[in-house]
Amino acid sequence: MRALSRETTALTLLLAPVTLFLAIFFLIPLGIMAVYSLLEPGLYGGVEWSFYHWNYGRILGWADGFIEEFDIVYLQVLGRSMGLAALTVISTLLICFPVAFWISRLPAKQKNFFIFLITLPFFTSMIVRLYAWVLILRDSGFANQLLEWLGLISEPLDLMFTGTAVIIGMVYIFIPFMFLPIYSSIEKLDMSLVQASQDLGASPFTTFRRIVLPSVMPGVIAGCILVFIPSLGNFVVPDLLGGARVVMIGNLVEQQFLYARNWPFGAALSMVIIAVMMLLMAVYLFRVVKADSNR
Amino acid sequence: MSIAFSHNPASDYLRVRNAVRHFNTPEGGVVKALDGINLNIGQSEFITLLGPSGCGKTTLLKIIAGFERLDSGKITLDSQTLLELSAHRRPVNTVFQSYALFPHMSVGDNVGYGLEVAGVKKPERVQRIGEALEMVGLAGIEKRLPSQLSGGQQQRVALARAIVNRPKVLLLDEPLSALDRHLRMKMQIELKNLQTELGICFLFVTHDQEEALTMSDRIVVLNGGKVEQLGTPTEIYHRPASRFVADFIGESNVFEGKVVRFDDFGADVQCGELLIRTEDRNLITGSAVEVMLRPEQFTLLDSSTSAAGQQVLTATLEQAVFVGSDHQLVCRLASGQQISALVRGHCHHLQVGQPLQLAYSSADVHTIPAVF
Amino acid sequence: MNRSLGKTLLTGYGWLFFLFLYAPVALIVIYSFNANPINVMTWKGFTWDWYVGLFGGATTVSESSLYVDSTDQLLDALLTSLKVAFSATVIATVMGTCAALAMARYRFRFKGFYQALLFVPMVMPDIVLGIALLIFFVGAGISLGSTSIVIGHCTFLTSYVFIVVSARLAGMNPLVEAASADLGANEWVTFRRITLPLILPGVIGGALLSFIISMDDLVITYFISGVDSTTLPVYILSMIRRGIKPEINAIATLMLLFSIAIAAAGIYFKSRNTAQ
Numbered sequence: 001m002r003a004l005s006r007e008t009t010a011l012t013l014l015l016a017p018v019t020l021f022l023a024i025f026f027l028i029p030l031g032i033m034a035v036y037s038l039l040e041p042g043l044y045g046g047v048e049w050s051f052y053h054w055n056y057g058r059i060l061g062w063a064d065g066f067i068e069e070f071d072i073v074y075l076q077v078l079g080r081s082m083g084l085a086a087l088t089v090i091s092t093l094l095i096c097f098p099v100a101f102w103i104s105r106l107p108a109k110q111k112n113f114f115i116f117l118i119t120l121p122f123f124t125s126m127i128v129r130l131y132a133w134v135l136i137l138r139d140s141g142f143a144n145q146l147l148e149w150l151g152l153i154s155e156p157l158d159l160m161f162t163g164t165a166v167i168i169g170m171v172y173i174f175i176p177f178m179f180l181p182i183y184s185s186i187e188k189l190d191m192s193l194v195q196a197s198q199d200l201g202a203s204p205f206t207t208f209r210r211i212v213l214p215s216v217m218p219g220v221i222a223g224c225i226l227v228f229i230p231s232l233g234n235f236v237v238p239d240l241l242g243g244a245r246v247v248m249i250g251n252l253v254e255q256q257f258l259y260a261r262n263w264p265f266g267a268a269l270s271m272v273i274i275a276v277m278m279l280l281m282a283v284y285l286f287r288v289v290k291a292d293s294n295r
Numbered sequence: 296m297s298i299a300f301s302h303n304p305a306s307d308y309l310r311v312r313n314a315v316r317h318f319n320t321p322e323g324g325v326v327k328a329l330d331g332i333n334l335n336i337g338q339s340e341f342i343t344l345l346g347p348s349g350c351g352k353t354t355l356l357k358i359i360a361g362f363e364r365l366d367s368g369k370i371t372l373d374s375q376t377l378l379e380l381s382a383h384r385r386p387v388n389t390v391f392q393s394y395a396l397f398p399h400m401s402v403g404d405n406v407g408y409g410l411e412v413a414g415v416k417k418p419e420r421v422q423r424i425g426e427a428l429e430m431v432g433l434a435g436i437e438k439r440l441p442s443q444l445s446g447g448q449q450q451r452v453a454l455a456r457a458i459v460n461r462p463k464v465l466l467l468d469e470p471l472s473a474l475d476r477h478l479r480m481k482m483q484i485e486l487k488n489l490q491t492e493l494g495i496c497f498l499f500v501t502h503d504q505e506e507a508l509t510m511s512d513r514i515v516v517l518n519g520g521k522v523e524q525l526g527t528p529t530e531i532y533h534r535p536a537s538r539f540v541a542d543f544i545g546e547s548n549v550f551e552g553k554v555v556r557f558d559d560f561g562a563d564v565q566c567g568e569l570l571i572r573t574e575d576r577n578l579i580t581g582s583a584v585e586v587m588l589r590p591e592q593f594t595l596l597d598s599s600t601s602a603a604g605q606q607v608l609t610a611t612l613e614q615a616v617f618v619g620s621d622h623q624l625v626c627r628l629a630s631g632q633q634i635s636a637l638v639r640g641h642c643h644h645l646q647v648g649q650p651l652q653l654a655y656s657s658a659d660v661h662t663i664p665a666v667f
Numbered sequence: 668m669n670r671s672l673g674k675t676l677l678t679g680y681g682w683l684f685f686l687f688l689y690a691p692v693a694l695i696v697i698y699s700f701n702a703n704p705i706n707v708m709t710w711k712g713f714t715w716d717w718y719v720g721l722f723g724g725a726t727t728v729s730e731s732s733l734y735v736d737s738t739d740q741l742l743d744a745l746l747t748s749l750k751v752a753f754s755a756t757v758i759a760t761v762m763g764t765c766a767a768l769a770m771a772r773y774r775f776r777f778k779g780f781y782q783a784l785l786f787v788p789m790v791m792p793d794i795v796l797g798i799a800l801l802i803f804f805v806g807a808g809i810s811l812g813s814t815s816i817v818i819g820h821c822t823f824l825t826s827y828v829f830i831v832v833s834a835r836l837a838g839m840n841p842l843v844e845a846a847s848a849d850l851g852a853n854e855w856v857t858f859r860r861i862t863l864p865l866i867l868p869g870v871i872g873g874a875l876l877s878f879i880i881s882m883d884d885l886v887i888t889y890f891i892s893g894v895d896s897t898t899l900p901v902y903i904l905s906m907i908r909r910g911i912k913p914e915i916n917a918i919a920t921l922m923l924l925f926s927i928a929i930a931a932a933g934i935y936f937k938s939r940n941t942a943q
Binding site: 006007010011013014015017018021022025026027028029030032033036095098099101102103114116117118120121123124125126127128129131132133134135136138140141142145172175225226229230232233234235236239240250253254257258263266267270273274277281 | 677678680681684685687688689691692694695698706707708709761762763765766768769773775781784785788790791792793794795796798799800801802803806818819821822825854879882883885886890900903904907908911915916919922923926927929930933934
Binding site: 360361362381382383384387388389391393395396397398399408409412413456457460 | 840842843845846847848849850851852853856857860861864865
């Protein structure tokens with residue numbers, strides 16, 4: 001019995017700091033935010049302590065009964081955010097898959113070096129990496145200068161402050177998140193299965209569809225979720241590369257908190273982001289983790 | 296179940312009394328890892344805990360080492376109750392299956408760890424590390440790291456690390472299972488010699504019956520958390536206490552039957568159409584028994600040999616396999632039961648389907664009380 | 668399809684991929700030496716001026732085109748970043764390591780809950796965490812500043828340390844701890860002599876990762892940094908928002924060097940340990 005209580009003491013001591021810390025500074029703040037999203041915004045910032053569901057109504061376009069007309073502007077922003085995030089996911093996936101496949105077939109030494117090269121950006125400042133694209137895409141930027149020098153254009157193109165610019169920026173900073181899960185699932189793929197499939201007469205396409213795809217699917221799904229979630233809530237990339245023309249839900253949240261001072265509405269918008277995140281996590285847990293444990 | 300009584304007066308050095316340990320499985324069931332174990336073990340015995348995986352042998356070892364608790368029961372070592380002591384206070388040491396050497400410490404530091412923790416001063420420590428390594432045949436490798444050693448060497452370091460502390464009992468958890476067959480057989484002999492030299496109790500866990508028969512003073516056969524039999528290797532082999540032991544140790548031919556007649560010299564057991572004579576004098580008419588014969592207890596009769604004083608079975612040859620010095624014959628009796636016989640010498644003339652005369656001595660026939 | 672052609676195409680594609688990954692960053696480094704003070708991306712000769720200017724040295728450029736308001740502000744931001752990263756790393760490393768030890772070595776109820784609790788902060792979009800903390804700090808009357816940033820960073824850094832140390836613990840033979848106890852060492856001696864040395868590379872790796880992520884964090888810090896505690900990334904964001912000037916290139920280049928140095932240190936530690 002004594003040994004048991006000692007064990008409990010040790011466990012308590014080990015878990016106490018992280019439990020207290022995350023309860024106070026993570027769970028409680030999220031709870032307060034959820035509560036805020038249901039409170040009435042005060043006239044000059046702050047909140048009125050009364051239940052108010054119009055924060056969510058407003059996101060869906062309903063007028064709050066007093067001032068606004070029916071307006072789907074927020075739904076549009078939400079839709080645009082989803083669309084841009086989805087395009088970012090597709091782009092990173094298309095870029096990363098062949099590269100991951102290529103690297104997985106290289107000798108170990110080169111492999112490790114290339115993996116290092118792909119993870120290195122993860123360790124370098126995100127703002128610096130985004131800044132590089134500001135330098136490239138703006139009117140007097142590198143891209144326009146290069147195209148002009150090549151004689152392809154005479155007037156600078158409008159590259160900045162477009163949806164494309166935002167997608168490029170997000171693809172650039174989220175590539176490692178897509179690459180690593182895909183790569184590790186391709187690494188795990190048993191190449192003898194591919195050979196067996198070819199040996200049994202399957203075409204390369206059939207082999208890919210029936211053998212390769214099912215076993216790399218968990219990695220692909222994980223990568224997609226890991227890219228989609230931060231893309232959806234991003235506000236730095238649209239801020240720098242999208243400007244006022246490409247507003248995403250993250251910019252909207254920022255505005256509510258730092259300029260419009262409508263915290264409850266901002267909180268409601270955040271709750272929408274959380275809801276999407278939880279939905280995706282649930283999909284991941286039920287589809288991928290379950291499939292994995294059944295194997 | 297049956298507990299063999301040992302005549303060794305010092306055999307209550309390590310005592311296990313009614314040890315019970317049940318585990319709950321994730322599916323909601325209960326695994327009876329130990330289901331009332333009783334053992335008396337002597338001060339300088341080489342004891343092997345033998346059984347199939349899941350029989351509770353490793354659990355018992357872990358409980359003695361202090362890594363696992365007991366639901367109920369009592370364990371004493373040298374008249375001292377063990378269970379109240381946490382693992383680090385127990386006067387026992389373990390050689391782990393995976394060796395569990397400290398990868399970040401040199402061989403010398405590994406071996407000296409227990410001494411250092413116990414506060415043994417450096418000069419003495421260095422000397423004892425040297426002695427221990429010498430005992431296991433690895434003198435002078437103190438400076439090397441475990442990762443620079445072969446599996447066999449790591450195994451010896453693990454052994455040295457345990458014996459250097461002069462434990463009252465050395466616990467060995469399948470320490471030879473990772474070695475190749477040749478090295479394993481060499482280590483079996485070395486371990487036995489080491490134990491004799493040290494004169495301390497070795498408690499050795501294995502699922503390999505050959506290993507158990509080679510090294511042990513006595514063997515504890517465990518099954519389903521219970522002691523099936525405790526006895527010397529010869530007792531276990533020739534006088535198995537249960538059908539399980541008979542099947543688990545070596546190969547055996549077992550016939551189920553009923554005693555039809557007994558006299559002062561033995562009994563006749565009717566096994567289907569077969570009447571088997573045994574010299575077991577503890578049988579009474581009508582009792583259900585199982586009769587066991589080892590394959591090597593049969594001899595093959597041919598025209599030139601006579602069956603004087605022997606019992607004879609007639610069987611049809613189904614397969615003959617050459618296994619080095621002997622032939623293993625798989626035969627079928629008229630009743631349909633398959634039996635196995637190990638016979639010396641040339642058998643090239645034998646043909647599948649041919650009837651054989653297999654002789655055995657009634658003195659070799661061992662009976663096991665049948666359990667229903 | 669022609670096998671070798673496919674292979675060549677794939678290799679070419681791979682090199683394009685790395686060009687895409689590294690060329691933009693290389694541009695920053697190259698143009699940080701561009702002498703053109705007005706159009707940053709039009710090459711006008713080599714200069715060290717922007718670096719010299721960053722450290723308050725005399726430059727050939729007129730003061731008005733120098734963009735950093737004052738060197739002090741930049742150094743202040745850098746100092747805040749370092750202070751925050753250091754404190755947050757220490758706290759997160761202790762908490763994350765303890766959590767990893769508890770999860771790896773003990774059986775207890777709520778294990779699944781802790782698994783989720785330590786996972787969610789990493790995937791939570793940082794803007795959500797940022798505003799949740801902002802609402803909390805304002806509501807609780809905690810003034811925004813270095814302390815609030817350290818707290819904010821610890822909420823997600825702990826998870827990174829937890830992951831790295833857990834991986835290390837998973838690769839460790841748990842029986843070595845049992846062996847230590849078996850040889851007479853109590854829990855504390857076992858931890859100090861066996862467990863800690865064996866997980867130390869993971870702890871150091873987790874700490875380095877924490878330090879880099881903390882130095883780099885923009886979004887959460889953006890919401891919970893007070894008026895007079897700006898970190899380097901937030902400062903750079905405000906610089907870029909106000910317009911592109913050559914000093915940013917120089918700062919960005921220095922930051923790249925810094926992160927690569929830390930990443931190299933991390934890899935050095937890792938390789939040194941696997942060599943053992």
